[in-house]
Amino acid sequence: MAFKKLHTVVAVVGIVGASTLAWWLQSPKSDVAAPTGARPLGVEIGQVKKMALRDDAEAVGTLRSSQNIMLRPEVAGRVLALGFADGARVRAGQVLVQMDDTLQRAEVQQSLAQMSIAKANHKRNQELVAQNFVSQRSLDESSAALQVTQAQLGLSCARLERMRLIAPFNGVVGIRNVNVGDYVKDGADLINLENIGSLYVDYRLPERYQTKVMPGQVIEVKLDAFSGRMFKAKVEAVDPLIESNGRSIGVRAVLANTSGEPVAAGANKPPTAPMQAASAAAQPASSVSVKVSPEAKLTSAPVVPPSVDRGVVLPSPQSLGCPANTFDRTRISSGGEQNGPLRPGMFARVTAVFAVKPNALVVPEEAIVPQGGKQFVIKAVEPSSLPVAAASGAASAPTLPPETKLVSQRVEVKLGIRRGGQVEITEGLAEGDTIVVAGQQRLQKDGSPLRVVELGRGPANAASAPASAASQAASR
Numbered sequence: 001m002a003f004k005k006l007h008t009v010v011a012v013v014g015i016v017g018a019s020t021l022a023w024w025l026q027s028p029k030s031d032v033a034a035p036t037g038a039r040p041l042g043v044e045i046g047q048v049k050k051m052a053l054r055d056d057a058e059a060v061g062t063l064r065s066s067q068n069i070m071l072r073p074e075v076a077g078r079v080l081a082l083g084f085a086d087g088a089r090v091r092a093g094q095v096l097v098q099m100d101d102t103l104q105r106a107e108v109q110q111s112l113a114q115m116s117i118a119k120a121n122h123k124r125n126q127e128l129v130a131q132n133f134v135s136q137r138s139l140d141e142s143s144a145a146l147q148v149t150q151a152q153l154g155l156s157c158a159r160l161e162r163m164r165l166i167a168p169f170n171g172v173v174g175i176r177n178v179n180v181g182d183y184v185k186d187g188a189d190l191i192n193l194e195n196i197g198s199l200y201v202d203y204r205l206p207e208r209y210q211t212k213v214m215p216g217q218v219i220e221v222k223l224d225a226f227s228g229r230m231f232k233a234k235v236e237a238v239d240p241l242i243e244s245n246g247r248s249i250g251v252r253a254v255l256a257n258t259s260g261e262p263v264a265a266g267a268n269k270p271p272t273a274p275m276q277a278a279s280a281a282a283q284p285a286s287s288v289s290v291k292v293s294p295e296a297k298l299t300s301a302p303v304v305p306p307s308v309d310r311g312v313v314l315p316s317p318q319s320l321g322c323p324a325n326t327f328d329r330t331r332i333s334s335g336g337e338q339n340g341p342l343r344p345g346m347f348a349r350v351t352a353v354f355a356v357k358p359n360a361l362v363v364p365e366e367a368i369v370p371q372g373g374k375q376f377v378i379k380a381v382e383p384s385s386l387p388v389a390a391a392s393g394a395a396s397a398p399t400l401p402p403e404t405k406l407v408s409q410r411v412e413v414k415l416g417i418r419r420g421g422q423v424e425i426t427e428g429l430a431e432g433d434t435i436v437v438a439g440q441q442r443l444q445k446d447g448s449p450l451r452v453v454e455l456g457r458g459p460a461n462a463a464s465a466p467a468s469a470a471s472q473a474a475s476r
Contacts, residue, residue: 050431
């Protein structure tokens with residue numbers, strides 16, 4: 001009987017306790033706990049700083065000769081003489097390939113003889129007309145016959161001129177594909193001529209840079225063949241046509257054939273051995289040990305090794321009585337120094353510099369919060385620094401915890417250049433502003449309390465703890 005009463009008392013006490021606990025959990029909390037406020041959110045912070053930024057674009061390009069041609073004969077024939085050595089410097093007007101012109105010279109001689117007869121007849125008719133022995137018609141016919149013979153002479157001289165290939169500008173010849181005595185057809189490749197005193201750098205940029213690229217801009221060029229050296233070039237022309245496949249524009253810059261500038265330590269040192277070797281290789285093998293002035297190198301005939309068969313050198317058509325060729329009067333005689341280390345076809349890495357901003361405001365890229373097509377940055381400010389609108393909007397938020405020093409403030413910004421993980425801020429921030437660089441995803445409204453976390457200290461301490469414990473265990 002006493003045992004049953006004990007069970008009843010325990011059951012009643014348990015029911016009362018459960019009811020009390022349920023009432024306490026469901027009852028509203030008192031305002032005493034309000035001062036504790038919302039829990040601060042851990043974030044990493046940084047500052048807006050100034051640094052020099054370059055508005056540039058990188059591309060790859062190719063070096064090309066400022067002038068280059070492939071000499072090809074206009075008519076078929078046999079090679080009679082060669083006026084150059086492989087890889088030699090040549091001057092404008094120098095005969096490079098002489099074809100067999102026996103028939104053409106005979107035609108010139110025939111035309112000269114016919115013209116001589118026509119001149120004599122015309123002079124005789126002039127005298128007879130003055131004495132009224134012949135009619136004016138005879139004089140006119142002799143004058144027309146003289147003009148016909150002069151035209152025939154010009155035609156014969158033109159055919160004779162086509163039997164020799166002449167350098168149109170100063171340059172360096174390549175490796176010949178023909179020998180004396182070879183029979184070549186019209187249009188066959190004989191020898192290439194390159195003017196490498198200055199070179200072109202051809203490269204392409206995306207179409208979004210079309211408003212920034214303009215003639216006269218300076219670009220930086222790096223060549224894989226000469227690592228550690230920088231070359232300067234100037235934009236000469238911009239292609240008005242945008243390529244439809246890659247949506248890019250073509251740009252051409254002029255690059256002087258020099259040894260460039262060092263980009264690493266030791267800028268005052270002379271050019272490196274590879275650069276000097278490349279410069280020496282630009283000279284013919286027979287003239288490497290000879291000191292010649294740059295002017296003499298361009299105006300004097302190249303030294304031809306004894307092993308090269310130059311063939312028979314014939315007199316010019318002008319020595320036979322032919323008039324001066326129109327092509328000779330338009331030939332370019334200038335070409336610049338041809339001994340630089342750079343060569344056409346080299347691979348180039350181009351950096352096009354559009355502008356330099358020495359005092360640009362930058363923030364880390366991870367601090368940018370894109371939202372609704374706009375860009376925002378969350379500033380960490382003191383609670384008293386919140387604007388009135390932000391403070392009224394945050395009035396419904398929980399009360400800030402005690403000793404809260406920083407709260408969040410979302411600011412819209414405008415971005416500029418992006419370089420090396422940094423983004424330029426053109427509007428919205430000032431130098432020295434404190435911003436949130438990590439943890440901003442949890443900050444949904446302005447006025448949220450912040451707790452600064454210094455990344456790296458925690459993991460470092462955690463890593464040192466096992467090491468110290470292991471050292472203590474080893475000492476035991």
